[in-house]
Amino acid sequence: MTFVMDPLLYPSVIKRGRQLDFHDFSDQAASVTFGYPAVRGGRFPGLSEQIQKLFRLLQGDSLDVLTFRMMGNLQVVLRRSLSIPEGAFPKDDWQVEDLYEPKDDWQAKDDWQAEDDWQAKDDWQAEDLYEFCYRVMFEATFLSIYGRPEQGAAHPGMNTLQENFRKFDSVFPLLIARVPIALLGQTKGIRQKLLSFFHPCRIGKWIDPCEFVQRRVHLFDQYDTLGDLDKAAHHFAILWASVGNTIPAAFWSLYHLLTHPEALAAVRQEIMGVVSQEEAESICTRDITLTREQLDRLIYLESALNESLRLSSASMNIRVVQEDFTLSLDAQRAVNLRKGDFIVLHPQSMHMDPDIYPQPRMYRFDRFVEAGREKTDFYKHSQKLHYYRMPFGSGSTQCPGRFFAVNELKQFICVVLLMFQLELPAGQEDARLDTSRAGLGILPPANHITLRYRPNSLQQPNTS
Numbered sequence: 001m002t003f004v005m006d007p008l009l010y011p012s013v014i015k016r017g018r019q020l021d022f023h024d025f026s027d028q029a030a031s032v033t034f035g036y037p038a039v040r041g042g043r044f045p046g047l048s049e050q051i052q053k054l055f056r057l058l059q060g061d062s063l064d065v066l067t068f069r070m071m072g073n074l075q076v077v078l079r080r081s082l083s084i085p086e087g088a089f090p091k092d093d094w095q096v097e098d099l100y101e102p103k104d105d106w107q108a109k110d111d112w113q114a115e116d117d118w119q120a121k122d123d124w125q126a127e128d129l130y131e132f133c134y135r136v137m138f139e140a141t142f143l144s145i146y147g148r149p150e151q152g153a154a155h156p157g158m159n160t161l162q163e164n165f166r167k168f169d170s171v172f173p174l175l176i177a178r179v180p181i182a183l184l185g186q187t188k189g190i191r192q193k194l195l196s197f198f199h200p201c202r203i204g205k206w207i208d209p210c211e212f213v214q215r216r217v218h219l220f221d222q223y224d225t226l227g228d229l230d231k232a233a234h235h236f237a238i239l240w241a242s243v244g245n246t247i248p249a250a251f252w253s254l255y256h257l258l259t260h261p262e263a264l265a266a267v268r269q270e271i272m273g274v275v276s277q278e279e280a281e282s283i284c285t286r287d288i289t290l291t292r293e294q295l296d297r298l299i300y301l302e303s304a305l306n307e308s309l310r311l312s313s314a315s316m317n318i319r320v321v322q323e324d325f326t327l328s329l330d331a332q333r334a335v336n337l338r339k340g341d342f343i344v345l346h347p348q349s350m351h352m353d354p355d356i357y358p359q360p361r362m363y364r365f366d367r368f369v370e371a372g373r374e375k376t377d378f379y380k381h382s383q384k385l386h387y388y389r390m391p392f393g394s395g396s397t398q399c400p401g402r403f404f405a406v407n408e409l410k411q412f413i414c415v416v417l418l419m420f421q422l423e424l425p426a427g428q429e430d431a432r433l434d435t436s437r438a439g440l441g442i443l444p445p446a447n448h449i450t451l452r453y454r455p456n457s458l459q460q461p462n463t464s
């Protein structure tokens, strides 16, 4: 493996997409990890190209629909944290653990008290901050992408799905490093259970999956050579892609805001500039929407998110050399590459370079804002960088879900800040990055952080 460490040289690698290819590597790694036959092996003519083509349904007009759905689902799932299903309010004996039991009968009137009683309930709930981000982002993203169950608001088995997903994800670094699944204890059985969740018989019954998933279902149905579990494995891979990085990103985004009062105040003020006071006050009981235009106006929030991604992203961009050739790096330097060599970009080194980002370990929520607009000029050795922030990869292989990811992270922060008063109890150690997943995207936290929260309706939103 050859690491290209100077970010001024990144363009010379990224523009050689044909000779330095990502998809041979990703196809091999993903097929072994998720359990489907490699797409590019010749057994599935045209499938790889079609899969790539459908990624455009994560952008443009389709993105607006996806974003709209995510906003609604975030509110549904978060209200459940308050135990406030639509039009009903929880009894005092409700426990945080109840969150982990799927309730199909959210509307059952017996379980709930009147709104007035709920308003009087001013106690705080405590939960691990990562757990909070995990369950909310996992379920809201799932509902937005794959659709609703045939009956009720929550998919039966959602908690077991999450549990199995976590177990699978904990060995993900070993799978992607090609450790045979048979050597990884129960992983094969767990993956089998995950795949059966996405079996075509089940997925076909879900109501209103997003267009991206609908078109993938249709595409896979055109290939007789794909078995039912192969199709399920492709759907499961998209679940991993859509939540594997977004969950830790949601954690760091919220954690940094809650530990930096000046950032929190600026972001709150910006949010109150795009939603009305009435919407802010009623969000615990009534859905609000945030259009693309409103989300685009949240430039301090976007900068804060990008700063959290800069600090927590550890992905490597791997490219496989397709033929022997000489890669010219700049006017003076060139290297001879052999077919099959690996070339790796390591954006984390760039994200932590003090020449580019002064005091790189510090969280500065407004690092990516200048004169009221997004700041895009960053320098190394006084030369302007073409690539300076790469949590989503680079070039033509950049993450196709990046626009949705940024939107949903913005929505998550907006809804959480509007719906809850939040605090991190004093005396806790700072959150640390779990570096055991280095190379694999956004790192999760290594330690436990307690979050306390209660509905914001008990107090006017703080706009200061």
Ligand code: HEM
Pocket (backbone or CB within 6 Å): 022, 026, 058, 238, 241, 242, 243, 245, 246, 249, 315, 316, 317, 318, 391, 392, 393, 394, 397, 398, 399, 400, 401, 402, 404, 405, 441, 442
């Ligand atoms: C903070 C959240 C996210 C981060 C940091 C992230 C990061 C990445 C990275 C680094 C890659 C590899 C790109 C490369 O090496 O050039 C990637 C690929 C991918 N991502 Fe994301 N991603 C995120 C969210 C999402 C979401 C929400 C979706 C879908 C809804 C998604 C779908 C995908 C897919 C399908 C690929 C594979 C693309 C291909 O095979 O060409 N990602 N992502």
